[in-house]
Amino acid sequence: MSSAPRVPSTPPDERPKVSIPRLNEMRELGEPIAMVTAYDFPSAQVAEEAGVDIVLVGDSGAMTVLGHDTTVPVGMDEMLMLAAAVRRGLGTAFLVGDMPFGSYENSNEQAIANAQRFVKEAGCDAVKLERGGASVDRARAIVRAGIPVMGHVGLTPQTATALGGYKAQGRTGERAAQIAEDAFALQAVGCFSVVFEAVPAAVTAAIMPRMEVPVIGIGAGRSTDGQVLVFHDLLGIHTGHTARFVKRYADIHGAMVDGVSAYVADVRGGRFPEDSHTYSIDPGELRAFEDYLEQDSLAGTSPWDW
Numbered sequence: 001m002s003s004a005p006r007v008p009s010t011p012p013d014e015r016p017k018v019s020i021p022r023l024n025e026m027r028e029l030g031e032p033i034a035m036v037t038a039y040d041f042p043s044a045q046v047a048e049e050a051g052v053d054i055v056l057v058g059d060s061g062a063m064t065v066l067g068h069d070t071t072v073p074v075g076m077d078e079m080l081m082l083a084a085a086v087r088r089g090l091g092t093a094f095l096v097g098d099m100p101f102g103s104y105e106n107s108n109e110q111a112i113a114n115a116q117r118f119v120k121e122a123g124c125d126a127v128k129l130e131r132g133g134a135s136v137d138r139a140r141a142i143v144r145a146g147i148p149v150m151g152h153v154g155l156t157p158q159t160a161t162a163l164g165g166y167k168a169q170g171r172t173g174e175r176a177a178q179i180a181e182d183a184f185a186l187q188a189v190g191c192f193s194v195v196f197e198a199v200p201a202a203v204t205a206a207i208m209p210r211m212e213v214p215v216i217g218i219g220a221g222r223s224t225d226g227q228v229l230v231f232h233d234l235l236g237i238h239t240g241h242t243a244r245f246v247k248r249y250a251d252i253h254g255a256m257v258d259g260v261s262a263y264v265a266d267v268r269g270g271r272f273p274e275d276s277h278t279y280s281i282d283p284g285e286l287r288a289f290e291d292y293l294e295q296d297s298l299a300g301t302s303p304w305d306w
């Protein structure tokens with residue numbers, strides 16, 4: 001866990017809205033782009049207040065907030081509900097909706113229709129989809145329909161089984177070349193940005209000079225234009241295994257368990273609620289009420305007319 005001092009970000013109301021031209025400018029100026037995932041209103045508010053540039057409603061929400069073992073089961077309706085909540089918590093950050101497994105692979109028409117749902121129903125600025133290959137066609141189709149697309153290469157969790165599991169990609173010359181080809185193809189069809197996940201730092205660094213759009217890394221080294229981490233990983237909201245590339249900045253799970261445990265102990269020990277947590281009543285009104293309760297039969301005798 002980091003003990004680095006908290007650097008105050010520009011207050012949200014003084015920050016211009018993050019746009020694709022602004023992201024390109026950041027890339028050109030060498031200003032690192034900070035991206036995190038978020039899945040609900042409070043996590044979006046936290047990201048906004050911390051000055052995050054890009055918020056991704058990741059399909060990792062399948063695991064972090066819905067409790068699945070992989071990202072595969074989450075569907076469009078669930079993603080849209082999460083994304084709409086995130087939208088309500090954001091002001092200036094650029095919002096990307098992650099197209100879930102099965103929402104874009106079948107046809108360009110399916111991909112466009114579901115990308116439109118992210119924009120129309122959840123207010124997303126852009127969508128993200130995984131892989132090169134057939135996804136390049138889908139990305140092109142969505143871009144042509146007027147919706148910005150972020151690509152995602154390297155470890156692509158929706159197809160992790162085919163990649164041999166959740167592990168680093170591009171560790172042979174041939175596999176590294178495949179990642180480069182996918183990234184070049186995605187930028188060629190108009191993706192405004194590409195995520196590199198779990199790619200050796202040296203491979204990323206070798207590809208970067210040929211990239212003309214902002215590249216956001218997660219486990220891809222320091223040469224990318226920005227970094228992304230999963231909200232629940234970086235804040236320690238969940239326990240259990242995390243990937244090598246995760247840096248934990250807080251132990252929120254521990255803090256939450258401590259807080260709820262203290263509440264449970266207070267309830268059991270009769271220490272909660274205290275007087276300051278209770279409501280009062282005028283003594284005369286209380287007396288009138290007590291007189292009412294003392295009557296032999298209460299049925300139909302209420303002196304108060306509702």
Ligand code: KIV
Pocket residue numbers: 037056057058059060061098152195197218228230
């Ligand atoms: O779903 C997700 O969280 C992602 C990021 C890891 C980029 O795709």
